[in-house]
Amino acid sequence: MTMIIKSADLETVCGITSRLPDNRFPEVAFAGKSNVGKSSLINGLLNRKALARTSSQPGKTQTINFYNINRQLYFVDLPGYGFAKVSKSEQEKWGPMIERYLHGSKQLRAVFLLVDIRHEPGQNDITMYDWICHQGYDPIIIATKLDKIKRSQVPKHLKMLREGLGVKPGSLIIPFSAMTKQGRDEIWDVIASLCLPGEADGAASGGKIQGAEDAKKSGKVRTEAPRENKM
Numbered sequence: 672m673t674m675i676i677k678s679a680d681l682e683t684v685c686g687i688t689s690r691l692p693d694n695r696f697p698e699v700a701f702a703g704k705s706n707v708g709k710s711s712l713i714n715g716l717l718n719r720k721a722l723a724r725t726s727s728q729p730g731k732t733q734t735i736n737f738y739n740i741n742r743q744l745y746f747v748d749l750p751g752y753g754f755a756k757v758s759k760s761e762q763e764k765w766g767p768m769i770e771r772y773l774h775g776s777k778q779l780r781a782v783f784l785l786v787d788i789r790h791e792p793g794q795n796d797i798t799m800y801d802w803i804c805h806q807g808y809d810p811i812i813i814a815t816k817l818d819k820i821k822r823s824q825v826p827k828h829l830k831m832l833r834e835g836l837g838v839k840p841g842s843l844i845i846p847f848s849a850m851t852k853q854g855r856d857e858i859w860d861v862i863a864s865l866c867l868p869g870e871a872d873g874a875a876s877g878g879k880i881q882g883a884e885d886a887k888k889s890g891k892v893r894t895e896a897p898r899e900n901k902m
């Protein structure tokens with residue numbers, strides 16, 4: 672689907688110890704290694720050049736940033752992890768911070784995990800994938816920087832990501848390029864189906880898994896069984 676963006680504002684910036692906002696609208700979060708393209712994806716989805724700050728200096732986003740979109744939903748830009756030049760003590764902070772958010776958010780509907788399509792996932796990516804699952808979400812993988820590999824190499828690289836992360840059969844993996852915007856509509860389809868009832872074209876997989884954890888936080892979106900992505 673093509674989403675019309677009427678407004679997109681950075682509403683809340685949370686540091687390590689800040690209280691998480693008690694938002695009224697559904698949230699979707701974007702996690703991934705430093706420099707993988709989280710801010711670029713957010714800008715791409717919103718058709719903005721530089722709402723979310725991007726940089727060639729990794730480790731820029733060290734806070735949890737909440738973008739209010741159309742006063743309908745939030746995009747949550749999570750801190751990037753695994754950047755070697757950030758001090759060890761700084762690096763150790765991202766884990767508890769992200770876990771606290773995943774565990775504590777009442778509005779979180781889906782977690783996108785971004786991995787660079789060119790590279791084998793690292794230990795940090797695997798840990799992140801497992802945490803997301805552990806908190807009761809079915810991670811939706813976005814394979815970023817699609818424009819950086821040849822078209823013919825795409826299936827092989829998607830297989831590498833799938834196997835490297837150990838994704839569950841049928842999980843969604845969406846290739847995306849911030850340069851060409853390929854993958855944008857498919858990502859919006861997923862977001863709309865999980866957060867914008869009535870505006871979505873059809874059901875998508877991913878999101879919160881219905882289960883024991885969910886009984887506790889009822890009112891979450893029920894998702895269909897995941898279906899295989901056609902890429």
Ligand SMILES: Nc1nc2c(ncn2[C@@H]2O[C@H](COP(=O)(O)OP(=O)(O)OP(=O)(O)O)[C@@H](O)[C@H]2O)c(=O)[nH]1
Nearest residue numbers: 706707708709710711725726730731732751816849
């Ligand atoms: N060619 C290409 N470059 C990209 C793409 N996405 C991001 N980049 C570049 O990769 C670099 C990092 O992108 P960001 O969006 O800032 O990455 P991030 O994940 O937000 O990084 P942190 O905030 O440090 O965690 C920038 O130089 C972007 O221009 C893409 O799809 N294609």
Ligand SMILES: [Mg+2]
Nearest residue numbers: 709710724732
């Ligand atoms: Mg960023």
